[in-house]
Amino acid sequence: MVTSGDIPGLGLPDIDAHSSLGGLGPVELHSPSQDLDGDGVADSLTDATPHDTSVWSDFDHDGIADHVTVVEADGDYAAWEYHRFPDGTSEWRRTDQGNLGE
Incomplete structure (x- = not known):
């Protein structure tokens, strides 16, 4: 789940492998x-x-992130791509997820 906290110093959203990124929008x-x-x-x-x-x-x-990957200490991982559409809307789409131990 995306939280309102930012990673100190980098200004990036705090996400985990189970986040949907549904309402995230562009990330500089x-x-x-x-x-x-x-x-x-x-x-x-x-x-x-x-x-x-x-x-x-x-x-x-x-200047806008178009890909993010997160790997958690327990081996869970996920990746997303950011898509912008001609009508001005955008979304993050999950492209991969799983566990490194499986």
């Missing part, structure tokens, strides 16, 4: 620090806590 990425797609431009932020690790990525470099 400020100062990405990793280049996950290897194009030479930093596109992602990673946050690790004792409970989980999340990776937020902006592969089209528009």
Whole structure:
């Protein structure tokens, strides 16, 4: 479930592998620090806590995250993609989920 708390310092929503992201909307990425797609431009932020690790990525470099993956300490994981539609609406769609131990 998406909560109202932000991850300190990064300004990213606090999500877990069971979040729906239904009402989340666009998430701005400020100062990405990793280049996950290897194009030479930093596109992602990673946050690790004792409970989980999340990776937020902006592969089209528009300042808005278009992919997020979270892996929890118990092995539960999930991934979502952000979609914007011509009519101005948008949504996060879950693209994967499961448990690393299964």
